[in-house]
Amino acid sequence: MVQSIRERYRVQPVRAHKRNWPFPLNIYQSAVGRKWVMALTGIGLVGFVLIHMVGNLHVYEGPARMYEYAETLRTLGGGLVPKGLILWLMRFGLAGMFALHLHAAITLKDMSRHSSEDSGIMSGAKKYAGGRDHIAATYASRTMRWTGPIIALYLLFHLADLTWGWWLGPDFVRGDPYHNVATSLASLPVAALYVAANVALALHIFHGAWSIFQSLGVNNPRYNHLRRGLATGIAGLILVGNLSFPILTQTGLINEDNRPCPVNDSTGLVCLAEQAEGH
Amino acid sequence: MNDTISVTIKVWRQENPDAPGRFETHPQEITTDASFLEMLDLLNEQLNDRGEEPIVFESDCREGICGTCGLMINGRAHGPQKATATCQLHMREFEDGDEIVIEPFRAAGFPVIRDLAVDRSPLDHIIESGGFISVGSGAAPDANLTPVAREAAEKAFDAAACIGCGACVAACPNSAAQLFTSAKVGHMALLPQGQPERWSRTEAMVEVMESYFGSCTNHGECHEACPKEISLDFIAYLNRDYVKAKVKNRALSGQR
Numbered sequence: 001m002v003q004s005i006r007e008r009y010r011v012q013p014v015r016a017h018k019r020n021w022p023f024p025l026n027i028y029q030s031a032v033g034r035k036w037v038m039a040l041t042g043i044g045l046v047g048f049v050l051i052h053m054v055g056n057l058h059v060y061e062g063p064a065r066m067y068e069y070a071e072t073l074r075t076l077g078g079g080l081v082p083k084g085l086i087l088w089l090m091r092f093g094l095a096g097m098f099a100l101h102l103h104a105a106i107t108l109k110d111m112s113r114h115s116s117e118d119s120g121i122m123s124g125a126k127k128y129a130g131g132r133d134h135i136a137a138t139y140a141s142r143t144m145r146w147t148g149p150i151i152a153l154y155l156l157f158h159l160a161d162l163t164w165g166w167w168l169g170p171d172f173v174r175g176d177p178y179h180n181v182a183t184s185l186a187s188l189p190v191a192a193l194y195v196a197a198n199v200a201l202a203l204h205i206f207h208g209a210w211s212i213f214q215s216l217g218v219n220n221p222r223y224n225h226l227r228r229g230l231a232t233g234i235a236g237l238i239l240v241g242n243l244s245f246p247i248l249t250q251t252g253l254i255n256e257d258n259r260p261c262p263v264n265d266s267t268g269l270v271c272l273a274e275q276a277e278g279h
Numbered sequence: 280m281n282d283t284i285s286v287t288i289k290v291w292r293q294e295n296p297d298a299p300g301r302f303e304t305h306p307q308e309i310t311t312d313a314s315f316l317e318m319l320d321l322l323n324e325q326l327n328d329r330g331e332e333p334i335v336f337e338s339d340c341r342e343g344i345c346g347t348c349g350l351m352i353n354g355r356a357h358g359p360q361k362a363t364a365t366c367q368l369h370m371r372e373f374e375d376g377d378e379i380v381i382e383p384f385r386a387a388g389f390p391v392i393r394d395l396a397v398d399r400s401p402l403d404h405i406i407e408s409g410g411f412i413s414v415g416s417g418a419a420p421d422a423n424l425t426p427v428a429r430e431a432a433e434k435a436f437d438a439a440a441c442i443g444c445g446a447c448v449a450a451c452p453n454s455a456a457q458l459f460t461s462a463k464v465g466h467m468a469l470l471p472q473g474q475p476e477r478w479s480r481t482e483a484m485v486e487v488m489e490s491y492f493g494s495c496t497n498h499g500e501c502h503e504a505c506p507k508e509i510s511l512d513f514i515a516y517l518n519r520d521y522v523k524a525k526v527k528n529r530a531l532s533g534q535r
Contacts, residue, residue: 126385
């Protein structure tokens with residue numbers, strides 16, 4: 001069959017149209033909808049990071065108040081629900097948001113990569129031989145796909161370190177966060193890792209928090225100039241708060257001296273509970 | 280005042296869409312009063328005289344309003360001057376002894392036809408999917424028949440300034456066509472005349488766009504490259520209207 005030149009060289013779509021999923025899942029089939037999901041889960045995740053950081057400031061009030069804070073999280077809902085239920089619901093919610101955020105990011109990156117492929121000088125990433133000037137793109141926006149995986153790996157390390165206690169081994173005392181933080185962050189390599197990961201987190205949030213407004217179309221000429229400042233403020237707040245923990249542990253502000261209670265998971269925790277009630 | 284500078288032109292040459300491309304280097308003496316495209320015209324005359332193939336590049340109006348020209352000059356769409364199409368760029372923007380690298384606009388949706396000319400028909404497909412008038416709508420109505428708020432008219436005019444050159448796609452690290460599509464959707468979505476098909480148009484245009492181009496990650500490179508300085512705000516409006524359209528179109532088509 002003879003193919004006309006016109007047919008031969010017609011620009012082909014990079015992506016074929018897929019069968020529509022039922023509403024509202026079909027919104028997630030489009031890149032714009034997927035960016036909405038990234039933005040909405042981003043709000044949830046930034047909110048979590050912010051609250052997590054503020055809650056952790058209890059560490060500066062000493063072991064008893066830190067214990068009380070951790071215990072409060074486990075007993076959220078009071079006597080109405082079984083102990084730990086609300087905490088576990090929030091954990092599942094976070095894991096779900098994290099999974100969606102990750103899936104959207106990976107598939108969108110893939111889509112952009114396919115849209116930039118060409119027979120010429122580009123392979124995978126878009127590169128011009130004339131030297132590509134990044135004029136508007138910030139360091140943070142260009143490194144989103146690196147800071148993202150760094151945060152994911154750091155999250156796994158952080159859980160293994162202070163939730164599951166794999167590193168501290170017998171030194172890990174479940175239910176005594178002050179002790180665990182002070183012991184883990186006293187090691188210089190661990191503290192350095194926390195610092196590096198939190199710089200990546202702040203960079204990610206610096207671009208992400210601004211990007212949320214664009215992706216969701218929250219745009220009003222009267223307030224647009226505030227968006228960059230807000231993103232910088234949130235990222236800066238999280239950076240300063242989170243960096244204070246490893247740095248102040250290293251300088252000795254958070255340490256186990258003058259501890260009113262022994263460190264162990266039986267009498268130690270009972271003692272902490274009594275101390276907490278005293279205030 | 281008629282300064283002459285010598286520059287080295289490093290230009291992309293490609294026989295046809297399937298051929299592997301390569302860079303070719305030509306020294307060039309040129310007056311700074313020449314426009315960038317005139318410089319290429321003169322270079323092509325030299326190539327013709329020597330019996331070589333002239334460099335293929337696109338241009339039409341040469342006054343910055345048709346969107347036909349468009350070259351990647353030293354890694355920047357439309358060259359170093361802000362808010363200027365390639366045809367309005369002059370050699371006075373360059374220094375004596377500069378090396379100027381000229382490449383076609385790159386994206387999977389913009390295959391090279393030859394040398395510096397690329398096929399930008401996917402942008403036309405986006406426009407086509409937006410629909411057209413298929414009924415006799417009579418003579419043009421009186422200009423003041425439909426009142427338009429001044430702010431809306433101004434904004435719509437800002438969006439309508441888009442000349443469809445494709446610089447936004449070329450400059451975008453993701454090869455997204457968000458700025459182009461948002462300008463086209465935006466200039467009609469802002470006006471009362473554009474309301475009847477607003478939601479179906481937005482949905483259709485975004486979906487055709489996504490079949491050719493990448494996903495917007497809000498770098499902002501497109502706005503810097505745009506010869507008409509289309510605002511990133513239109514991308515935000517598009518993102519909002521698209522998801523609204525998904526909800527509304529379903530209601531309009533009677534699915535409950």
